[in-house]
Amino acid sequence: MNDSYDVIVVGAGPAGSTAARFAAAGGASVLMLEKDRDVGYPVRCGEAVSHEGVVQFIEPDDRWIAARCNRFRLISPSGQSVIPRLDGLAYVLERRIFDYELAKLAVKEGAEVVTKAYVYDLMKNNGTVEGVRATIKDRKVEIKGKVVIGADGVESRVGKWAGIDTTTHIRDMESCAQFTLSGVKVDEDILDFYFGEAVAPGGYLWVFPKGKDSANVGIGISVELAKQKSAVRYLEEFVDRMYPRAAILTRIAGGVPCAKTCDEVVKNNVLLVGDAAHQVNPVSGGGIISGMIGGMIAGQVAAEAVQKHDLAHLVEYGKRWQKRLGWRHEVFYRIKEAISDFSDETLNNLCESGSRLPDEKRTVGGIFRTALWNRPSMLIDVAKVFIS
Numbered sequence: 001m002n003d004s005y006d007v008i009v010v011g012a013g014p015a016g017s018t019a020a021r022f023a024a025a026g027g028a029s030v031l032m033l034e035k036d037r038d039v040g041y042p043v044r045c046g047e048a049v050s051h052e053g054v055v056q057f058i059e060p061d062d063r064w065i066a067a068r069c070n071r072f073r074l075i076s077p078s079g080q081s082v083i084p085r086l087d088g089l090a091y092v093l094e095r096r097i098f099d100y101e102l103a104k105l106a107v108k109e110g111a112e113v114v115t116k117a118y119v120y121d122l123m124k125n126n127g128t129v130e131g132v133r134a135t136i137k138d139r140k141v142e143i144k145g146k147v148v149i150g151a152d153g154v155e156s157r158v159g160k161w162a163g164i165d166t167t168t169h170i171r172d173m174e175s176c177a178q179f180t181l182s183g184v185k186v187d188e189d190i191l192d193f194y195f196g197e198a199v200a201p202g203g204y205l206w207v208f209p210k211g212k213d214s215a216n217v218g219i220g221i222s223v224e225l226a227k228q229k230s231a232v233r234y235l236e237e238f239v240d241r242m243y244p245r246a247a248i249l250t251r252i253a254g255g256v257p258c259a260k261t262c263d264e265v266v267k268n269n270v271l272l273v274g275d276a277a278h279q280v281n282p283v284s285g286g287g288i289i290s291g292m293i294g295g296m297i298a299g300q301v302a303a304e305a306v307q308k309h310d311l312a313h314l315v316e317y318g319k320r321w322q323k324r325l326g327w328r329h330e331v332f333y334r335i336k337e338a339i340s341d342f343s344d345e346t347l348n349n350l351c352e353s354g355s356r357l358p359d360e361k362r363t364v365g366g367i368f369r370t371a372l373w374n375r376p377s378m379l380i381d382v383a384k385v386f387i388s
């Protein structure tokens, strides 16, 4: 390891590894620091991604694909289900291996990766960031970097050290819990989503198959609602009811920032990517692919800035992110605000009208349109999505 790099990436999750890969591919010298002993572990994720999302970055590989799903099923509070038509494939990953592979792609491009490397501060000169302070295998070190990319996840501190406001409003923070179950009967090609006040108020509960007899069963509800009854409690009740004989092999809990992207993602030579920048889809809470897209753009821009000897160029990152996905996340945020208030009656209605649609019209958009047609009062809810 040297004592100076063009780009230092803090955190080796999907966003960090992708940032390191594209910065190195653009000609920058890159160091990625990961506080844990292993890249990709512990896993705190439902592990579902779309095929289209993955293939932008890596060829699908059976070693890190636990299940291939070509349908998803929405289950209403009354228990009725509808299976919208899905043009495309979804994967349930083995993230432990997937994250490893992403880090290997970064190494292949020339990035250096160090694990057990905890970054505890930034080096600054008159407010300008010039590197990081880290504890690497119990030794305190200072490493210079022209650009620092904060990919340190939902509990990010890099942004705050750089003077970026990364606070998530409590109403936008989802409290999540998940059990990985074994000994369960699940449809291996369907992603299940359960809705309703009793199951997951203001959020949803998922059952994602992980091959034969195994599944990630998880829940995300707003932190505000979780104060009255925890996400874990809702999940335990569901699992007791649906899978009383299952073995719980893993239990995890964590937060997901279902917010708009941070107002600032670039400051003082620091770029934020992934969960650290709130690049999660605010409706679904999915952040793997969107974080990788953020990482890719940040890596590219960082390398360009270094090659041009012009760090002012870093502002391009915020602009390109906004053009690529940021604007969509703003629309999704408004949709989230409207649908999180849907009553059980509205959800039942959506499901019922959707299930009566002919196969070719049974898409998510089609279900929405039919529900509106049958129940014009819902127009007010939908109008809220587009008029803030």
Ligand SMILES: Cc1cc2nc3c(=O)[nH]c(=O)nc-3n(C[C@H](O)[C@H](O)[C@H](O)COP(=O)(O)OP(=O)(O)OC[C@H]3O[C@@H](n4cnc5c(N)ncnc54)[C@H](O)[C@@H]3O)c2cc1C
Pocket: 010, 011, 012, 013, 014, 015, 016, 033, 034, 035, 036, 040, 044, 045, 046, 047, 048, 049, 117, 118, 119, 120, 151, 152, 153, 154, 176, 177, 178, 218, 252, 253, 254, 255, 256, 273, 274, 275, 276, 280, 285, 286, 287, 288, 289, 291
């Ligand atoms: C229960 C749950 C279920 C989810 N399900 C899905 C899903 O099905 N699909 C989906 O797309 N998304 C899902 N998500 C969201 C997804 O997990 C995240 O959006 C994604 O992991 C973000 O990637 P990231 O690289 O930004 O951060 P992370 O994957 O969190 O990686 C951050 C890395 O930074 C390291 N780090 C942190 N601080 C430091 C430091 N100071 N120094 C060095 N290293 C540091 C951490 O150890 C970690 O390895 C889920 C989240 C939760 C909590």
